[in-house]
Amino acid sequence: MPLLSKENHLISLFVVGLLGWLLPGAGHFILKEKKRAVIIFVTITLTFCAGLYIGSIGVIDPVGATPWYVYAAQIISSPIVLGLGHISAGGGFPVYGWPNEIGQIYTSTAGLLNLLCVINALYLAHLRATEVTGA
Amino acid sequence: MSLQPFFVMATFTAPERLATDPQSMLWMLPLVAAIAVIYKATKMPAITTALFFKETAILFGSIVVFIIVTALVLFALVWLMAL
Numbered sequence: 001m002p003l004l005s006k007e008n009h010l011i012s013l014f015v016v017g018l019l020g021w022l023l024p025g026a027g028h029f030i031l032k033e034k035k036r037a038v039i040i041f042v043t044i045t046l047t048f049c050a051g052l053y054i055g056s057i058g059v060i061d062p063v064g065a066t067p068w069y070v071y072a073a074q075i076i077s078s079p080i081v082l083g084l085g086h087i088s089a090g091g092g093f094p095v096y097g098w099p100n101e102i103g104q105i106y107t108s109t110a111g112l113l114n115l116l117c118v119i120n121a122l123y124l125a126h127l128r129a130t131e132v133t134g135a
Numbered sequence: 136m137s138l139q140p141f142f143v144m145a146t147f148t149a150p151e152r153l154a155t156d157p158q159s160m161l162w163m164l165p166l167v168a169a170i171a172v173i174y175k176a177t178k179m180p181a182i183t184t185a186l187f188f189k190e191t192a193i194l195f196g197s198i199v200v201f202i203i204v205t206a207l208v209l210f211a212l213v214w215l216m217a218l
Contacts (some may be wrong), residue, residue: 039187040174047169049147053160056150099150102162109166113173120177 009129016125018119022079027121031128040117048077048079048110052084056104058093060084075109081107165200171195 020027025041028034051059062071062085074081087093095103153159171194175187 035182036176039172039182043172043176045167047166050165054153056148058150064137064171093148095150098153098155098159102153109169109200113169116173117177129186 005075008068009126012104012129013122013125016121017118020114020121021076024114024117027118029126031121031124032045033124040114044077044110044114044117047113048107051103051106051108051110054106055093055095055101056093057084057088057099058095059103059107060088070108071106073111075111077107077111078114081111161194164199167198167202168195 016027016030019030019090023041024038024044025037028040029037060071060074060081071085073083074085153162168191171191175191175194176182179187179190
C-alpha cells in the first residue's frame with residue numbers, strides 16, 4: 001500500500017509538471033490555485049508574445065545562430081515552441097541585431113519564469129500530498 | 136471571412152524596427168514587471184488584489200532602482216579609469 005501511494009504521488013507530480021509545461025499556469029489550476037494560474041498564464045503568455053512580436057518567430061531558431069541555451073529556455077515556456085522552431089528552421093524569417101536580442105531575451109525569460117512556476121506547482125503538490133498522508 | 140486574424144498573425148513574421156539609442160533601455164521595464172509579477176504570484180501565501188499590486192510594485196521599484204544604481208556605479212568606475 002505505501003508503495004502504491006508513493007507511485008500515485010509520483011504520477012500526480014508528473015501530471016502537475018507536465019500540465020504546467022503544456023500550458024503556463026495549468027499546474028496551479030489543477031491544484032485549485034485559480035488566481036495564481038490566471039496571473040501566471042497571462043504574464044508568461046504576454047511576455048512570450050511580446051518577444052515574438054518584437055523579433056518575429058525568427059527568434060526561435062533551433063539550427064541557426066541562436067545559442068542552444070536560448071532555445072532550451074524558450075522550449076520550457078511551452079511545447080508550441082517546438083512547432084514554431086520547425087516553421088522557422090528553414091531560415092524563412094531572418095532577424096538580426098537589436099530586435100533579435102530583445103526577442104530572444106523576452107521569449108527565453110518567459111521560459112525561465114515558467115520553469116519557476118512549474119517548480120513551484122510541484123512543490124505545492126508535494127506539500128499537499130505529504131499533508132494528506134501525514135508522511 | 137474577416138482578414139483581421141491573418142493581419143495579426145502577419146505582425147509576428149517580421150521584426151519590429153528598434154533604434155539602438157538610450158531610450159531602447161526602456162525595453163527592460165516590461166520584462167522587470169513580468170519577473171516581479173511571477174515572483175510574487177509564486178511567493179505570496181494568499182493573493183488579494185490590493186496586496187498583490189502593492190507587493191509587485193515594491194519589487195518592481197526595487198529591481199529598477201538596483202539596476203539604476205548598478206549602472207551609475209559602473210559609469211563612475213569607467214569615468215574614474217578614464218581619468
